[in-house]
Amino acid sequence: MTGAWACNVTTANIKELKTGKDKDVTQPASTFKAGDTIYANAAITNNPGKVTVKMYITVDNAPGMTKGSTIPNSEVSMDVDHDGTVRYNFPTSTATKGGKFTIVADMLDESGSKNDTKSVSVTVEPSPSSEPEIN
Numbered sequence: 752m753t754g755a756w757a758c759n760v761t762t763a764n765i766k767e768l769k770t771g772k773d774k775d776v777t778q779p780a781s782t783f784k785a786g787d788t789i790y791a792n793a794a795i796t797n798n799p800g801k802v803t804v805k806m807y808i809t810v811d812n813a814p815g816m817t818k819g820s821t822i823p824n825s826e827v828s829m830d831v832d833h834d835g836t837v838r839y840n841f842p843t844s845t846a847t848k849g850g851k852f853t854i855v856a857d858m859l860d861e862s863g864s865k866n867d868t869k870s871v872s873v874t875v876e877p878s879p880s881s882e883p884e885i886n
Contacts, residue, residue: 763798768856768869774838781871785878786845793837793856793869801832802866803859806839811872813850822852849877 769792771779776792783789793804807826810816822841829837837856851874858867 762866763800763802763858763860764796764867765804765856765858765869766794766796768793768854768871770854770871770873774840782874782876783843784876785843785847785849787875788840788842789854789873789875791839791841791854791856791871793839793858795831795837795858796834798831798834801830801861803863804829804831804837805857805859806837807855808841809853809855811851811853813852813875814848816850843875844878846878846880847875849875 769776769779770781771777771790771792772783772787774790776790789808791806793806795802795804805826805828808822810818810820810822812818825841827839831837839854839856851872853870853872855868855870857865860866
């Protein structure tokens with residue numbers, strides 16, 4: 752007697768990362784005004800156990816900031832059991848000079864190894880008070 756076994760192994764992953772102007776990201780957005788809160792949701796799928804999702808914002812091109820640096824106080828880690836959505840928010844300063852940034856979601860397994868990563872580019876418009884006055 753012979754037998755055939757089928758095995759379908761899936762790995763936990765970040766299905767999608769999207770940004771918007773409300774906590775449920777019902778209306779996706781990638782451009783924000785100074786003072787807006789940036790919301791980002793990462794959908795975790797195929798997760799049979801527990802993972803940690805670390806989310807943070809890096810600088811792409813912003814006045815007075817170093818490209819690739821992480822925005823201070825933007826890093827948050829959240830544990831996820833099984834499938835679910837990780838909700839992230841970061842309030843921008845009302846006095847920001849604006850720029851282009853990347854929101855990153857890293858998924859780590861229980862040993863701390865990175866298994867997946869997704870990123871989304873966002874633009875923050877400068878505060879009217881941060882622009883030079885024209886007389």
